[in-house]
Amino acid sequence: MSSRRGSFLDGARTVAPVMVGIVPFGLVAGAAAVRVGLSGLHAVGLSVLVFAGASQLAAIELLGDNTPAAVVVVTVLVINLRMTMYSASLAPYLQEFSTRWRAAMAYILTDQAYALSVAEFRADESVNRKWYYLGTAVPLWVVWQICTVVGVVVGARVPDSLPLQFAVPLTFLAILVPTITDSPSAVAAGVGGSIAVVGSGLPLNLGLITGAVTGVVAGLVVETGWFR
Amino acid sequence: MTDSATVWLAIAVAGVGTFLIRFSFIFLFEYLSEVPEGVERALRFVPAAVLAALVVPAVVLVEGSPAVSLGNERLLAAIVAAVVAWRTESIFATIVVGMVVLVGLQMVP
Numbered sequence: 001m002s003s004r005r006g007s008f009l010d011g012a013r014t015v016a017p018v019m020v021g022i023v024p025f026g027l028v029a030g031a032a033a034v035r036v037g038l039s040g041l042h043a044v045g046l047s048v049l050v051f052a053g054a055s056q057l058a059a060i061e062l063l064g065d066n067t068p069a070a071v072v073v074v075t076v077l078v079i080n081l082r083m084t085m086y087s088a089s090l091a092p093y094l095q096e097f098s099t100r101w102r103a104a105m106a107y108i109l110t111d112q113a114y115a116l117s118v119a120e121f122r123a124d125e126s127v128n129r130k131w132y133y134l135g136t137a138v139p140l141w142v143v144w145q146i147c148t149v150v151g152v153v154v155g156a157r158v159p160d161s162l163p164l165q166f167a168v169p170l171t172f173l174a175i176l177v178p179t180i181t182d183s184p185s186a187v188a189a190g191v192g193g194s195i196a197v198v199g200s201g202l203p204l205n206l207g208l209i210t211g212a213v214t215g216v217v218a219g220l221v222v223e224t225g226w227f228r
Numbered sequence: 229m230t231d232s233a234t235v236w237l238a239i240a241v242a243g244v245g246t247f248l249i250r251f252s253f254i255f256l257f258e259y260l261s262e263v264p265e266g267v268e269r270a271l272r273f274v275p276a277a278v279l280a281a282l283v284v285p286a287v288v289l290v291e292g293s294p295a296v297s298l299g300n301e302r303l304l305a306a307i308v309a310a311v312v313a314w315r316t317e318s319i320f321a322t323i324v325v326g327m328v329v330l331v332g333l334q335m336v337p
Binding site: 014016017018020021038039042045046048049050051052055059063066067069072073076077080081082083084085086087088089090091092094095099102103105106107109111114115118119163164166167168169170171172173174175176177178179180184185186188189190191192193194195196197200201207208209211212213214215216217218219220223 | 230232234235236237238239240241242243244245246247249250251252253254255256257258263267268269270271272273274275276277278279280281282283284285286287288289292294302305306309310313314317318319320322323326327330331334
């Protein structure tokens with residue numbers, strides 16, 4: 001098995017380019033909170049307690065519009081519901097670790113840490129899973145917290161959106177393309193993406209999870225050959 | 229503006245709920261001797277389906293409506309970036325090329 005240090009550094013090296021998108025996104029998450037009238041502490045509280053960018057931005061917008069707290073909470077949870085699938089997908093690989101470690105690893109679970117780690121776990125059996133995962137997830141957590149604070153401090157001087165924020169979907173795209181290895185996975189991606197677009201007008205951001213679930217089912221249906 | 233205590237309550241509940249979502253199966257698998265075969269097959273499609281559900285709307289939607297046309301600069305940039313991702317499997321190259329194409333297209337009047 002690879003060493004702890006070696007695996008951690010491998011993970012960190014893999015996640016490094018992802019920061020190109022995370023830095024501007026984190027700045028906007030801090031600055032947007034202050035702009036809608038939340039305190040800097042609220043912004044940091046969101047980043048530490050929720051730690052999920054897209055849902056934080058949605059929560060900030062809703063809180064700024066005086067939306068009832070219950071609606072804010074439900075919206076955040078619906079956006080983050082996709083992570084139950086990440087949790088299920090990672091679970092078999094993390095089974096051997098203590099409950100405390102798994103809780104810590106769950107807390108820092110993100111789209112990027114999940115997708116990069118699971119790709120590595122599938123490709124390389126000998127990697128030290130815990131330390132590779134921490135190598136991808138911990139730097140994301142640290143950079144996200146720092147950028148939130150900087151965003152709060154710089155505040156109004158951060159524009160509503162930065163061109164570099166486009167780096168976030170580009171990151172997902174770069175991780176997505178190699179996961180399409182056969183026709184069932186291509187169908188899973190095609191259906192998942194299309195349904196998410198069609199459902200983008202749904203309340204509470206339900207389009208994302210609807211697309212994700214439909215995509216998984218479509219991939220499974222094609223693989224099984226039910227429709228032939 | 230919602231008062232500060234209510235905002236904190238919303239943040240705390242959303243935070244605990246999000247943690248429970250993240251921990252759900254990572255926690256429960258301790259009590260499972262093995263993954264049911266059907267579930268394992270479904271899980272193979274999670275990265276492709278979820279990442280596509282994140283990417284495609286971010287690229288295709290312009291001000292909330294789908295825009296599949298040459299006028300959608302982000303879509304064109306993403307198509308070029310997808311080719312780069314496929315050829316190089318490099319996150320960094322994909323981001324750089326995608327950003328350069330986007331900025332280039334935005335400079336075209």
